[in-house]
Amino acid sequence: MDDAWDGQGYRERPSRFGRAVVWTRTVTALDAGMPVLPDGCIDLLWVGGRLVIAGPDSTAHHPEAAVGTRYVGMRFFPGTAPALLGVPAHELRDQRVELADVWSAAVARRLADELGDADDPVAGLERLALRRAREVAPPDPLLRRVVAALDNGWTVGATAEAVGLNARMLHRRSLAAFGYGPKTLARVLRLQRAVARVRDGMSFAETAASTGYADQAHLAREVRDLTGMSLREVLTRSSDAVSEDAQCAVGSAAYRSTLLPSGSRITA
Incomplete structure (x- = not known):
């Protein structure tokens, strides 16, 4: 992984996918449990070897994660993720769900293993989104x-x-x-x-x-x-x-x- 993505705290950059940003965060003692404000977005997270969907929040979300937990995420702009995930956004509202609960467990496990084996899981998430985008119709402009x-x-x-x-x-x-x-x-x-x-x-x-x-x-x-x-x-x-x-x-x-x-x- 690029040195710019190593270390503590939060980092973000525009994604090659085009309608998202990719980000990383390592939980520190200073920011553990700090709230995340509602933003209208859906994130796909790779954390603890699992792929998790963070649905659109209607109020502040208070994550529970141990110090040292490492997140790699892709934040999709409002209205983008449902077409990729194949599920209406309102079914994900205020939820954190495993990708295996939305797609098949076998597919979710294969994708998680793919990210685990990647030298750069950030780029791996981008490849996943780009590949999926070629398989589905684009979001309505x-x-x-x-x-x-x-x-x-x-x-x-x-x-x-x-x-x-x-x-x-x-x-x-x-x-x-x-x-x-x-x-x-x-x-x-x-x-x-x-x-x-x-x-x-x-x-x-x-x-x-x-x-x-x-x-x-x-x-x-x-x-x-x-x-x-x-x-x-x-x-x-x-x-x-x-x-x-x-x-x-x-x-x-x-x-x-x-x-x-x-x-x-x-x-x-």
């Missing part, structure tokens, strides 16, 4: 437009109109693709934007105003509802490593470069 609109602060009604769906159909498609309806996905994406801006030094009041909350009290309520913590607790209890883990690259250049044409913020 409409899903990217939905994510882009909601991440840009559009209402659910405006988003549905922009992508040519009625509200009921958008809700059904969102459950299958993202694990929850568009209103919840919009709240999760807005939470991620808000946390990122506060971490960059913006005040709570400015963050609330710039990310679509009615006021700072509204921001505080939403953070509490989605994480079970106050915003200050989120900032102090979720380390840089875990917060990066949660970001899913929705707001990053890596995501937007695959999502939006010509630097535009929305494809209508």
Whole structure:
């Protein structure tokens, strides 16, 4: 494995798969048990010689892992993983399940052994995703437009109109693709934007105003509802490593470069 991926903490880079990032994390005494915020993403994890699916969270997830546990993961952008896994996202919501529970145990074991024998399990996960992508139909491009609109602060009604769906159909498609309806996905994406801006030094009041909350009290309520913590607790209890883990690259250049044409913020 490349030296850049050795050692403690969290590391991430864009994946060769194109609609995901790959990451590694080794649990330390400082970040053991720190919460991971909801992000609308699904991860495929290789940990302890097993392949595990981390479904889309609707509230903060509190992992239980011993110090020294090594994770290798691929985080799929919202709406991407269900086509690869062959299972609707809502069936994975708030779940951590073995790949063997979704695919056959024999296939899951073979893939886990393949990663165990690989010199670089990160590259091994990429090869697995690329190979699987050649075997299945690609995700509906409409899903990217939905994510882009909601991440840009559009209402659910405006988003549905922009992508040519009625509200009921958008809700059904969102459950299958993202694990929850568009209103919840919009709240999760807005939470991620808000946390990122506060971490960059913006005040709570400015963050609330710039990310679509009615006021700072509204921001505080939403953070509490989605994480079970106050915003200050989120900032102090979720380390840089875990917060990066949660970001899913929705707001990053890596995501937007695959999502939006010509630097535009929305494809209508």
